[in-house]
Structures are given as structure tokens and as C-alpha cells.
Amino acid sequence: MKPGLEALSTGKDAMPLYVQIRRMLVARISSGDWPPGMAIQSEISLARELGVSQGTVRKAVTDLVETNILRRKQGLGTFVATHDSDRALFHFFHIADDDGHKALPESRVLGFRRNKASRLEAARLQLKAGTAVIRIERVRSIAGAPTVVETITLPEKLFAGLGKNGETELPNTLYEYYEQRFGITIHTSQERLKAISATARDAALLKLEAATPLLEIERVALTLDHIPVELRVSRCNTRNHHYQNTIF
Amino acid sequence: MKPGLEALSTGKDAMPLYVQIRRMLVARISSGDWPPGMAIQSEISLARELGVSQGTVRKAVTDLVETNILRRKQGLGTFVATHDSDRALFHFFHIADDDGHKALPESRVLGFRRNKASRLEAARLQLKAGTAVIRIERVRSIAGAPTVVETITLPEKLFAGLGKNGETELPNTLYEYYEQRFGITIHTSQERLKAISATARDAALLKLEAATPLLEIERVALTLDHIPVELRVSRCNTRNHHYQNTIF
DNA sequence: AAGTGGTCTAGACCACGTA
């Protein structure tokens, strides 16, 4: 029997079948059995193997499509979601200019450092104090103007080798890179926003006066299994840009 | 034939039945035919009237439940969503203290004014320049500490009578109030966040030094028909609080 | 032509809340 195809439970207090199926699918995806971009089994084939009707499989798949874990393509199949630049732009990137237009900024890496996790980093990434981390600093520019100073912290253990062997630049869509190089897929992120004063360094990098108000975005990015894998602190000049959020 | 119960279209290029049904339900709700809190027809009854199966009605209803337009209660029925304080807190209010706890702040109204719409107000509320608006200013306090200075702008036409006849206070959950007193239901909101410097007035009201960085949240609230009905500009002291956002 | 997802039916039975 294929992995993950244990018999479904049908007892009295059992979870609904579609919930069991959904969990089985998530398990196969987060285990790496079905990597991002791969087509999963068709609904009919799954239904036959599991001994349920197509509608039940369909409900499980629909749940995962709605949470951006799977993507359906009519006539083709259902695929494990990937991090392309569209997803980065429309899903995880919230800065727009004041006319409402979004564009992924170019980025310039200032440096890679290997350090022990600060108290904040350890707390946010659920690491023990002093765990080895990689710290990346970069400046992101929109339409040529430096707009965001960003510090990215990653657990060394999960991202071994990053920034070594003369690597001095990074792709613009980092989550795609994490997925392809390290097999780490970001699924959710939690952001905290505050208004702060630019430090002297911020001001120099963004060509602003010291103590200009900046929007600080502290983001923790989580995998499908809710494991925090990236801490990103972005300090943004919101003179001509803003953070946009739509609430349904 | 009841309103909204025109025959469903089944032609070749017709929309799927569940889309037609969903739109019919939205029309009945946004027209006020089914006000907030009312139970809608049961799925089976709707299916019989429309000559479709329960599953088709169910799919339409499910879509509306997922967009917070309807609420299902097993054993009871399906109800038009209302703005209770829970929804305000968990859905529209994004300020939390730095331990991650949310609590609706108390509010003190500083004044109601009737004015002509500013250029910004007119643009955001899609009004002609100079349209009459009501402007409300208030300070919101969390755990006793004044934390947010807020200016709320409403089209006079839709909120006639608000702030008259000696009315000097407002309920804490405004959207509930709009719904109950004016029959206006907020469905979506769009927020733009920036970091700004506290004005002298902000600083005085929030008991801060002048020019402290504040988080400015500019929110436009829309009805089900996507009509903007409220502009709210909140300036928040983020010394001990932050704006939180989760991205799935 | 064959295989995929997308819509729809006509039933069945279960879980829940009210009376």
C-alpha cells in the first residue's frame, strides 16, 4: 500500500472522511513526497484508491486550493502550489506606491553574516538562545529610489551554505529561492507593523534625514507545518509608498 | 413569483447555476429584503423553489459563508451576518499589544462637525468636491492609555441626523451602530498604512512628545455593493502596540 | 480520443437545536 494510503477511519467518533483525506494530502506534501509544482493524483484515481466517491475527494482538494496549498488547472490536473513571482507580488508583498501600483523592488545585498541569534530572533524563530543564524542585510529600491532597509534572519541549520562560496547576491523572489534550493516552502506569514524613527544608518542608506519616521514590518514566515523559518525586519520609507491591506 | 425568483438561465453560455443563485442571494441581502441577523430560507426550500438540487444551493451558500456574508448554524439555519463585537475585534480591528493580545479600546468623542468634503475625503468616498460630510474626531484608549487619535468621515446624506439632538457619544462598535441605526452594513475595508510624525495636536492628545513617529491607518469601508461609506484615519502610538496581519 | 477538473442530480443518513 502506498504511503499515506492507510485505511480511512469510519468509526463513530471519526473525523469526516474529507478531513482525513485533506490531512493525508497535506502530509504527503509537507513530507516532500509531492514537491511544489508536481501534479497530484487525479480526483477519480484518489477516490478509487481510497474507496470513496469523487465528491468527497473533491471537497478535500477544494479546501487545500482555498488555502493556496494546491492549484487546479482544468483539463490538466491539480498541482502543488509554487512560489512564482506573481505569488510573491500579490500575496506576500504589500507595499504599493500612492497611486496603488505594486512592483517588486530591485534589491542590493549589503552583506551576509553568521551570528548567534539575538533574543528577538530566538523568540520569533523558536530557537534556543545562541543558536547559529544567518543574517542578511539588503536595501530594496523602487523605481530607482532606495525605499526599504531589510534584515533577514534564517536558522543556519535549515539554510546551510547560503552566502558561502562567494555568493554575494540573492534572487529577487526569495521564497522561490528557498523552495528551489533548500526545499523550504513558505506557506503563511505573520506581520507586526510599527512606526519607528530612522537610525543614522537607516537614514544614510535611504538618503533621508535622521529620525525620519519609518514603517517597520516584522515578519515571521512559517512552513506548512507551522514551523517559523524566516524573520524579516523591513524598515520602509513611506513618503511616497504605503502598506496596503484589504479586509474581507 | 417572489422577488429574485426569476427563472434561472440554463442556456449554453449561461453562468453556472450556483453562481446565479449566489448573485440572487446577494441581491436579496444588499437590497435589504433580508436584513442582517435574519434567517434565510433553508437550503431544501430554496432548492425546491428554484428547481435545483440541494447540493447546488449549498454551493452558492457556502461561497457566501466563506466571504462572511452569511453564517451557518447547524440545526438552526443560515443567517445574514451581523456586526457584533466579536466580528469587530477579530475581523476589522488589527491593533494588539506587544504580547499579541487584542482588546477593543474605549473611545472618547472630541466632537462632531459638519463640513464640506476635503479633496482626500471626496476622492476616497467617491463624492463630488464640496459634498456635505460629517466628521467625527475621537481618542481611543487601551488599558487606560490614550493610544489612537481617529478622524471618521461619513457622507451626510447616508448618515443624516448623526451627532445631532445632543448626541455627544458613540457606541464602541461603530459598524454595529451603522447597521442598526442607518441600515448600512460594512462588508470590506481597504487600509493604507504609513509612518508619520505626530502633530502638536496628536502629541497633546496622546501625551507624547511632538514629532513622535505614529502609525497612520487610512481605512475606506465599503458596503456589499462596493460603495465607500466611511473614511477613517487613525494615528496610533505604537510604543507598546502594533498592527498585526496574518497572510495565508 | 482520452483524461482532467467543473457542474449537477436525487437520493441517503448523520449531528444538532428547538419544541
Add this chain to the structure above:
DNA sequence: ACGTGGTCTAGACCACTTG
């Protein structure tokens, strides 16, 4: 006991993509 939503089946046919 009754009516509600919640789950599930076993089929059918359509729309789309690829060989």
C-alpha cells in the same frame, strides 16, 4: 418529533488540454 445544516454516494454530462 421535526427541521436545520453536514457528510457522502454513484452516477451523469460539460469544458478544457494534450496526444
